[in-house]
Amino acid sequence: MRESAALLPGATFQTERLLAPEQALVAYLSRLEFERPKIETVTIDGAFGRVLARDAVADDAYPSHPRSTMDGFAVVSASGAMQRIVGEIRMGHAPPRAIVPGEALRIPTGGALPDGADAVVPIEDVKVDGDAMEIVEAVEAGDNVTPRGADMQPGERALRAGRRLGGPELAVLATIGVVDVPVYSRPVVAIASTGDELIDPSGKPGIGQVRDSNRYAIAGALTALGCAPLQLPRAHDTRESLEATLREGLARADAVILTGGSSVGERDLTPDAIDALGKPGVIVHGLRVKPGKPTVLAAIGAKPVIGLPGNPASSLMILEAIVAPVFVALTGATPHIPLSYAATAAVDFKAREGWTWYVPAALERDPARGLLATPLPLRSSHTSLLARAHGYVVLGEMNSRIAAGDRVVVHPFSSGGR
Numbered sequence: 001m002r003e004s005a006a007l008l009p010g011a012t013f014q015t016e017r018l019l020a021p022e023q024a025l026v027a028y029l030s031r032l033e034f035e036r037p038k039i040e041t042v043t044i045d046g047a048f049g050r051v052l053a054r055d056a057v058a059d060d061a062y063p064s065h066p067r068s069t070m071d072g073f074a075v076v077s078a079s080g081a082m083q084r085i086v087g088e089i090r091m092g093h094a095p096p097r098a099i100v101p102g103e104a105l106r107i108p109t110g111g112a113l114p115d116g117a118d119a120v121v122p123i124e125d126v127k128v129d130g131d132a133m134e135i136v137e138a139v140e141a142g143d144n145v146t147p148r149g150a151d152m153q154p155g156e157r158a159l160r161a162g163r164r165l166g167g168p169e170l171a172v173l174a175t176i177g178v179v180d181v182p183v184y185s186r187p188v189v190a191i192a193s194t195g196d197e198l199i200d201p202s203g204k205p206g207i208g209q210v211r212d213s214n215r216y217a218i219a220g221a222l223t224a225l226g227c228a229p230l231q232l233p234r235a236h237d238t239r240e241s242l243e244a245t246l247r248e249g250l251a252r253a254d255a256v257i258l259t260g261g262s263s264v265g266e267r268d269l270t271p272d273a274i275d276a277l278g279k280p281g282v283i284v285h286g287l288r289v290k291p292g293k294p295t296v297l298a299a300i301g302a303k304p305v306i307g308l309p310g311n312p313a314s315s316l317m318i319l320e321a322i323v324a325p326v327f328v329a330l331t332g333a334t335p336h337i338p339l340s341y342a343a344t345a346a347v348d349f350k351a352r353e354g355w356t357w358y359v360p361a362a363l364e365r366d367p368a369r370g371l372l373a374t375p376l377p378l379r380s381s382h383t384s385l386l387a388r389a390h391g392y393v394v395l396g397e398m399n400s401r402i403a404a405g406d407r408v409v410v411h412p413f414s415s416g417g418r
Helices: 021-031 167-175 214-224 239-252 270-275 312-331
Strands: 039-043 072-075 082-088 103-107 119-122 126-129 132-135 157-159 180-184 188-193 228-231 255-259 280-285 296-300 303-308 341-345 356-366 370-375 391-395 407-410
Touching: 021 280, 021 296, 021 312, 072 082, 157 167, 188 214, 188 239, 214 228, 214 255, 214 312, 239 255, 239 270, 239 303, 255 312, 270 280, 270 296, 270 303, 303 312, 312 356, 312 391, 341 356, 356 407, 391 407
Parallel strands: 082 103, 188 228, 188 255, 255 303, 341 370
Antiparallel strands: 039 180, 072 103, 072 119, 082 132, 126 132, 280 296, 296 303, 341 407, 356 370, 356 391
């Protein structure tokens, strides 16, 4: 049974039965069983942005030997101020010999400590006269030394499966010698715009027509989330066309996104077309949000089917703010803590009490007041709205106003932005 009211053609949403975004997502995910992503192997050169499919385990201690953190001299810390320089450690080579109390070896930053040494005296803390050296600032055991295994221990899990691989993670893989990387296959998400008013971007719109921009915004956001977008032909405003498009998407992809055709006019046939294809069908239709009230959360078998509003700002905002976790789950990635900016409200942010509003915001840096956030007029049909924003501010059901001067949290768009 649907979590919100069943809607007849021409009906209006029953506001009292609409779910808040968090409620809707919980209700949806509780009914959906994701298929485990397939695993493939890529070279480390092609692993950036992919999701690690198996734990990466250290094969040795890192560093494998104690190393110096300073240019200076390797010494025995308890051997007094006067030392005799007996040689030099070259970078990338083993020490030429062990040392005993009273002896020192020159050592570069990162050089391996010789046996017998337990500290490094920085070069600026000694006086050198030929092969004689006086320690001006005494050191203790362990000073200026990175111990063996201080970074990673043998058998330690260096990276957990589900981690998205960025620059730091690739450095870890290279360090432990993983050059063939097991990753989850990117989920393919089919995208189809619906509506007889849409034309190709290369065309000239006539009266009542608009260029189809949603599919490109959605594709960009999905790519940023780790998915592989698949563009389908546009669907016409007929039940037969919608069903045919959905069938093609389900046959070729791991999930389907439709934009448009999900509100309650008599030609908005998306929910019924989804229900005709299998179970569980439509789980949620309509959210207590602005923008994006007519959102559809559905599934056919284990494949998510998402119906996004047709208005450009609404479509991308709902994907970014509400249903992104669905597609992150498809990639096999561990849910992450979203990035956000702390700013000061330049003017009041206002919303409708009892609803969740996603308000696009522009940021600017003021020399006196720091980072300032200003709400942008919320016009769902404006394609350029989100391109003008640095992110969005969430006004919840219990906090419908943020006063000028108050702290505000701005969430950036995953697919980039200003």
